[in-house]
Amino acid sequence: MIQLHNDTDVCEELCEHDQIVCLAKAEMLLDEDARQIAETFKILGDPTRIKILHALSKRELCVCDIAAIVDMGQSAVSHQLRLLRGARLVKYRKEGKMAWYSLDDTHISLLLAQGIEHIKHG
Amino acid sequence: MIQLHNDTDVCEELCEHDQIVCLAKAEMLLDEDARQIAETFKILGDPTRIKILHALSKRELCVCDIAAIVDMGQSAVSHQLRLLRGARLVKYRKEGKMAWYSLDDTHISLLLAQGIEHIKHG
DNA sequence: TTATCATATGAACAAATGATCATATATTGT
DNA sequence: ACAATATATGATCATTTGTTCATATGATAA
Secondary structure, X not given: OOOOOOXXXXXXXXXXXXXXXXXXXXHOOOHHHHHHHHHHHHHHOOHHHHHHHHHHOOOOEEHHHHHHHHOOOHHHHHHHHHHHHHOOOEEEEEEXXXXXXXXXOHHHHHHHHHHHHHHOOO | OOOOOOOOOOOOOOOOOHHHHHHHXXXXXXXXXXXXXXXXXXXXXXXHHXXXXXXXXXXXXXXXXXXXXXXXXXXXXXXXXXXXXXXXXXXEEEEOOEEEEEEOOHHHHHHHHHHHHHHOOO
């Protein structure tokens, strides 16, 4: 569950609609929660990473195949995969010198699908 | 629906797993779609905007109240609301000199909720 | 061991981002 | 008309981001 601010003196500042502001402040996300949520969406906020995630939503792929698929250098893809790993959006397994990447969880597909929905004027 | 690339000569480049890469390329998002999806997520990828959206998910708010709630300047909030409008994440109605903002659609709440789910190790 | 291949990572740099300040627009009240 | 208020926007600037290049790591093959 998201926690609420517990400050008792939340409404010192003057503002137009004191009651509403005070209530809304009490219900506000904690800075840290907002930061983490934004962090996750920020990682989703790049076309290259969207392409990678979309490709991975179909099947497990190794780095060099991803590079070929999204038509970018191995280094660029590897950097992006690092970010995706950091946000727990993808996971990988090592098999010899290859690294096979896949989505970390099925709910990532849902997030992606909702993003697609949105642009399709959903 | 998302369209597929229709290039017939998609697999000229050499790569490790030709079949898979060829198939994956055929299923790949169009650049323009990936760009738009990323654009939407990018807008969600900022703590200030997450806070604004979260506050708006509870109730309609005017600009100066939002500024008080997220504890930022009116100008900064107005700039962010512009971005949120551009991404069709919020809408607003004018009432005299006030502008009352709200989420553009209920599915925005769902997107937000999924982001929250993710950080709560969902 | 040495060469090769798949992947990861650090440095560097151009481009994008977000807050602030000053100012513009538009509505209301006197 | 003039002042006050709510919001919007342009310019500026420090910070962040994403790619590239060079190189490191680590596994396999000769």
